[in-house]
């Protein structure tokens with residue numbers, strides 16, 4: 001299990017060390033337009049799961065949404081502090 005800070009740190013590490021076979025590296029390389037579409041897709045899946053599929057499924061979709069948000073933050077060099085100051 002990971003916290004958001006941990007998944008952000010993992011994505012940031014993938015960006016620097018670029019291990020072979022990493023889906024995160026592939027997504028970072030695909031760029032902000034691709035990542036943005038993933039975020040919109042996952043946000044819709046969160047909504048559908050919460051409305052029609054139940055909390056287990058919604059929680060799974062939320063985890064994917066958080067992952068793609070972390071990837072976007074790293075791709076754009078947005079720090080956790082920059083986000084948290086608005087929370």
Ligand SMILES: N=c1c2ncn([C@@H]3O[C@H](COP(=O)(O)OP(=O)(O)OP(=O)(O)O)[C@@H](O)[C@H]3O)c2ncn1[C@@H]1O[C@H](COP(=O)(O)O)[C@@H](O)[C@H]1O
Nearest residue numbers: 002010014021022023024025038041045061063064067068
């Ligand atoms: N948490 C995630 C995570 N969530 C989602 N994804 C990626 O996002 C894809 C899901 O997006 P899609 O839109 O294709 O999914 P989907 O078909 O809509 O699937 P559902 O939403 O219907 O379940 C998955 O195939 C993964 O590639 C993730 N990829 C990685 N992680 C974490 O990042 C770590 C490092 O991953 P790598 O860089 O690939 O080693 C992993 O160990 C995990 O902890």
